[in-house]
Amino acid sequence: MSFQEKKLSELAIAIPGATKLFREYDLDFCCGGANTLSFAAKVKNLNLAEIEQRLAALEQRQEPNEAKNWLQASYAEIINHIIARFHQRHREQLPELIFLAEKVENVHGDRADCPMGVSAVLKEIHSDLSQHMQKEEQILFPMINAGQYAMAQMPIQVMEHEHDDAGQQVEVLKSLTDNLTPPRDACNTWRALYTGINEFIDDLMLHIHLENNILFPRVLSQA
Template structure:
């Protein structure tokens, strides 16, 4: 089977394990999910045959799916999953990452490979993400739960724009950290910082995917 002409978001929704595979190849299945696999692969100079073969293997021999299949959950269930899993998770993780980044920059600031600027970028993300999540929790999500789907269309569009901006911020983080590649002599704090940022990126992309590709399209269709 060829996945070349399928959108990344559609593959992520229908092939168990595809999300982890896309993260391995640094393919954006959430904000860039409308792009076809062949185009995304070409932009990153990847081997389409290799990726297609691995997707086919996942399709034919599915591994454990990513938790529950949320595509058929009620809006209330989906929202009540998003807030504790992703919103609360980001609020807990980012301050810890900021502290680690400040420590690494303070101790290793004289090294040319020090990830200078990471702490500032993480602080920016915490500010932006906190405001974004507050708008969802106080305005958009109550609107959806109340069944005001048509009214929710404009806030959804704003949230999608902010998701795209967060995707750009993730690219800045990758650039500042040499794509999360620590030096051979990295200390424990340095390694923990990059590991934590990698987990944060995974969670933020899955968060965005859950909203952009599952919740928001269904609300639009219900309007």
């Protein structure tokens, strides 16, 4: 089966393990989920046939798919999972990443390859994401749980716009860090910073995927 003209978001939902594969190829299935696989692969000069072959292998495995399970879950289950798995995790991750980034900049700021500015971007992400999650927890999620789907349309549009902004901030982080590649002689703190940022980005992409591609479309279909 050819996957090349299917949207990244559709593949991420339908095929177990596709989200992990897309992260490996740095394919944005969240904010860029409306792009087809062929278009996204062409932009990044990737081997489309290789990706299709790996997707086909994943599809044949027929393992339980977290995304498929969430398609059947209640709104309350999805929302509780988002808050516990992603919101709380982001609140733990970002202060530590900011601390590590400031330490690297203070100690290695005289090096040309030092990722100067990363702490400032992380602080911006922390501030924006904190407000974003608060709005979801205090306004949007209660609306959805109360069955006020029509009223939720405008907040959902705002959340999706903010997801796009977060995607742009992630790209800035990648550009400042040589795509999260530490120098060969990087200290442990430097390496821990990049490992932590990479984990945060993975979590953020799954977080946005669950909302943009699964929760929000279900709610809007009932508005």
